[in-house]
Amino acid sequence: MAKPSTKKDPKKKTPAKKKKKSLFWWIGVMPVIAVRWGMRFIVVVAMMVILAVGLYVVINPPTTAYIISEGLRLGSVRREWRDFETISAHMPRAIVAAEDANFCNHWGFDMDAIRDALAKGGRRGASTLSQQTVKNAYLWHGRNWTRKAMEAVITPVVEAFWSKRRILEVYMNIAEFDEGVFGVGAASQWYFGVDAKDLSLTQASRLAAILPNPKGRSASRPTNFVQKRARSIASGAQTIRVDGRSACFEG
Template sequence: MAMTDLTTLRPKRKSRGGRRTKAGYNSTPLLLRPILWLWRLTWQVTFYAVLLVLAVVGLFSFVDPPSTIYMNEEAQRLGNLKHEWVPIERISPVMARSVVAAEDANYCLHWGFDVDAIRDVIAEGGRRGASTISQQVVKNVFLWHDRSWTRKGLEALLTPVVEAMWSKQRIVEVYLNVAEFDEGVFGVQAAARHYFGVDADQLSATQAARLAAILPSPKRRSASRPSGFVQQRTSQIVSGAAAIRADGRADCFQG
C-alpha cells in the first residue's frame, strides 16, 4: 500500500499581514498613476505653503517687516524712499485714533471684515470701498496692489489669519509704518517730518487728522497744503477720533 504524503494534506498558511503580491503593487491602471502622483504633490505643496504663510505671519507679529512689494516697486521707480520704522510707543496716540476714525471706525468691533460697511457699499452700488485696516495691512505687507480677483481672494484668506495671530495694536502699528503718505513717503514718521517737520510722537490732533485725511489718495492730496475737501475731512476726523476715544472704540489698540 502506498504511503500518503502528509505534506500534501496540510492546509496552506496565509501570509501574515496581508502581504501584497508583486502584481498587487502594479494593480493601479497606468493612466491613473500620473493623476494620483499629481494629487499627492498638490497636497504636499499646499501643506508646506500653508506652513510657510503661518510662519511668516507669526514672525511679523513681533518682527517689523523690512519692506513691502509696493515699497520695493516705488523704490525702483523713484530711486529712493523716505521711510523710518517707529514703534507705536513713539507715535502720538491721537494719530492712531485719527487713522482708525478715518479708515475703520468699527475696527475694535470686527474680526477683519466690517460686515455692516460691506452691506452699505452693496446698497450704494459699490461706489466706495469697505476695506478695513486689517485688510489694508494684509494687502500692503503680504500682497501687491491691483484689483484682481486673485489678490482679493488671497486678502480674504489672509485677513482672518492676521487677526488671529496679531494683536489689534500690532495691526495699527504696522499700518501706520507702511502706509503711503506722499510719493516716496512711507510711514507716519517720514510723513510727520515731510509735512510738518516734527516726529511722529509730536503730532497734534489737527496734524494727525490731516495725515489721515489724505488717505487713501496721498498722491492727489496734501497734508501741508490742504484743499477744501481735506480741510473738511480733517474736521470730521478730529471729531471722529475724539468720539472713538470717548465711547471705547479705541480701547483695543489703546487700552
C-alpha cells in the same frame, strides 16, 4: 566532469511580467493623485503663511514689495520706523476714524460694511485696516482677484497672531503718505517738520485725510475737501475714544 544542468527548476517561478496600466486606469487614478498633491500644496502654503505672519509678530517689516518698487522708480524713498508708543495718540485714533471705525469690533472683515458696499453696487470700499495692512505688508497694489483672494486668506491669520495694536503699528509704518514717503515717522517730518510723537489732532487728522490717495492730496497744503474731511476725522477720533471703540489699541 558533469555538465551543469540547463533544465529549469520547476519549483522556481518565473517573475510575472508587469501589466501595462491602461488609459482607463490612469483616468480613474488621476483625481486621487491630484487631490493628494493639492492637499500637500495647501499644507505648504498654509505653513508659509503662518511663518510669514508669525515672523512679523516680533520683527518689524524691513520693507514691502510696493516700497521696493517705488524706491526703484524714484531712486529713493523716505521712511523711518516708529514704535507705537513713540507716535502721538492722536494718529492711531485718526487712522481708525478715517479708515475703519469698527476696527476694534471685527475679526478682519467688516461684514456690515461689505453688505453696505454690495447694496450700493460696489461703489463704496469695505476694506478694513487689517486687510489694508495685509495688502501693504505681504502683497501688491492694484485691483486683482488673485490678490484679493490671498488677502482674504492671510487676514484672519494676521488677526489670530497679531494684536490690534500691532496691526495698527505696522499699518502706520508702511502706509504711503506722499510719493516716496512711507510711514508716520517720515510723513510728520515731511509735511509739518515735527516728530511723530508731537503730532496734534489737526495734523494727525490731515495725514489720515489724504488716505487712500496720498499722491493726489496734501496734508500741508490741504484743499477744501481735505480740510473738511480732516475736521470730520478729528470729530470721529474723539468719538471713538469716548465710546470705547479705540480701547483695543489704547489699553
